[in-house]
Amino acid sequence: MFSYQRRLFFPVAIERKDPDAANILRESYGGKFGELSTAIQYLNHKSKMTNNYIRDLMGMIAAEELGHLELLENVIYKLSGEHPDYLDRQKTGWEMNHVIQTGSEVEMLEHNEESEFYAKKEYMNSIDLIQDPAVHKILFFLVNREEVHQRLIRKAKLLLLQGGSNEKFSALIHEYKMSIRIIE
Template identity: 45%
Template sequence: MFSYSKPLFYPVQVEARDPVFAQILLEHYGGKDSEYSAATQYLNHRSNMSNRYLRDLLGMIAAEEMGHMEMIAVAINKLGGPPLSFVDSQGIPWNICYVDQTLDPIGMLQADVEAEVRARILYNHHFTMTNDPWLKKMIHFLGCREDVHKLLFKKAQILIRKGAPPEQFNELIIDYKMSLKNN
């Protein structure tokens, strides 16, 4: 299901070293609302989702979140940050409690929407904390991708609530793939 591709989703450049901002970016690497938390949650939800199209969607978005995590790692390294480990900016280790354990499909998707909202808020906050134009572009890109994921999860909830046939969920896969081409 998963494959590794060397190119990043978006090029990562920095204007100058900034170890302080690198430390802040650890929130996106190993914090509560990190890319790692999102990817882990979506993979878990994927394993518990009966609709094959939603399983595929969750798998694709989880893989993308891992790609975002890689971008954050590259940025932290270029900024001269600390060695990467699964901790937040305060050094608090990542915890499995950050991953939603809901088993109801609508509940899982709602938890996924909420994860995307929290990640977007965090990106918006960190966007204001740097003057580096390259990092601002990267953070903007990542925030926009969170919005795409949120909208897809909301559409999936609507389809479930209206009792749509499983094949209608394939539109979500098409929408996801089109969103990648529009970046």
Template identity: 30%
Template sequence: MFQYEKRLQFPVKICKPDAKSAQIIISQFGGPDGELAASMRYFSQKFATPYREVAGLLNDIATEELNHLEMVGAIVYQLTKDLSMDEIKAAGFDKYYVDHTVGLWPQAAGGIPFNACEFQSKGDIITDLHEDMAAEQKARTTYDNILRLLDNPDVIAPIRFLRQREIVHFQRFGEALRMTQDKLDAKNFYAFNPGFDCKPNTCK
């Protein structure tokens, strides 16, 4: 279960609206390598994960990704509130505005809606952890791309924080893969699904 705490993981306080930056950053809200996909990926994968400690890590990182989703939402919200109609038109924000006004909607920067096909839950912990490590790197690359396009320090600070967390999560998933492999036959890391073809801790 979850309990809400009324604060962000890292403060977001942006004074200057900037619809152009918002249209880029929204990709980390509902885009292919965004925080919604990240959270739902790990949250979905945890259930059929055969090793309790690895499942626990998936749950803890899924929870942190929800915090990140809220931070990205706060960034986009604060960048788009108090825009004039001229600013909306000048920034090319009119195409988003016509469908959502300045409400948050999970989409990629190019307008493609959020879709569960952006992640997998394969029911094989080796497969899933490889996907998770790739996902963290893809999100890190996206934040790198975003940072090259930004100039407002109020926006850069939380985005840099989020980028750094991708690196930490990648490290932890790498350790979880190692913990999983330690339970398998060292000569046979990839040949079977440890959660399906044999009971946990009994694979030879």
């Protein structure tokens, strides 16, 4: 279940247009490891998880990734004056093959951990290419969130491999909820 709040995870205080910067961010919006791909992949994996705690974690992270997608849409709009389509930097349309849908639960978590790594890498690349400090603040925020997701997914994978107790899985959910409270 999702609920919508009419506010962004991070303020978008961009003062000037920069179409080149907007184009750079399209990769994180509609690219292979962009927020759309990640959100859909996590929702798909969530439905295939047998562990209720991991299912919940993937659902919560998927919902947050949709929030990141909305944040990027607003950033791209402020930079370009245009609402973005689901395209990557080369203006290639988003494809369903960006979403990995198969594998064991451990393999899915490994793919998700990898998705977070590449998303973070793309944000860091964008920081190097974009000059606007306001955009940098947003991207550093997103890098931090991707690191949190990557760490929690890695912990979930290890707990699954080790046959972790419900208490340990519950602590993982608590850790995610505490991390999100910091930004509310």
